[in-house]
Amino acid sequence: MLEHHYHELLNYLLRITGNRDTAADIAQEAFVRVLEAQAAKPETQIREPRAWLFKTAKNIVIDRYRQETVRGYDNVDEIGLLASEACDPVTVIAGQQAAEAVLQIIAQLPPRCKEAFVLYKLVGLPQATIAVRMGISANMVEKHINTGMLACKNCPYARED
Secondary structure, eight states: OOOOGGHHHHHHHHHSSHHHHHHHHHHHHHHHHHHHHHHHHHSSSSSSSHHHHHHHHHHHHHHHHHHHHHTTTTOHHHHHHHHHHOOOHHHHHHHHHHHHHHHHHHHHHHHHHHHHHHHHIOOOOHHHHHHHTTTHHHHHHHHHHHHHHHHHSSSTTTOOO
C-alpha cells in the first residue's frame, strides 16, 4: 500500500535534509513506524496513507534536528540558560505578537497567493505539487510564494537573524 510512495518520500526528504543517506534512513524509519502502527491496530483503516507517511517522516526529521541541536551544546548549564530565556514572559509575549502579526499579513494576501504560500510554507508541499493542485504554472507558484515571503519580511516584527 505504501510502497508506491517511497520515491516521492525519498525526494521530499532529500530536499529537507540535503543528504541522500539521511533521507533514505528517515524514509525507512517512517515506513517502519507506519507499518508497526498499522500492525498494532489492524482493524483501523488508514484513509490517507500518503499523508500519514509524510507526517511521520517530517516528525522524524524534527526529532533528529532537536536531538542534534541539544547534542551541539557541551555544557548542560548552557542548555538550561537557553531554556530559561525561552520561558521568559517578555520573550513569550514578543513571540506571540510576532506570530499574530505574520498571520495577519498572510490573511491579507490575495486569495491565490495566500493559498500557494500556505501550502508551501505551512503544509510543506513542493512547488510542483502546488502548481498541479492549483492548476497554475510552477513559475506562478514561485511568484506567489515570493510575494508572501516579501510581505512577511516587511512585517515590523520580522527579525534580522
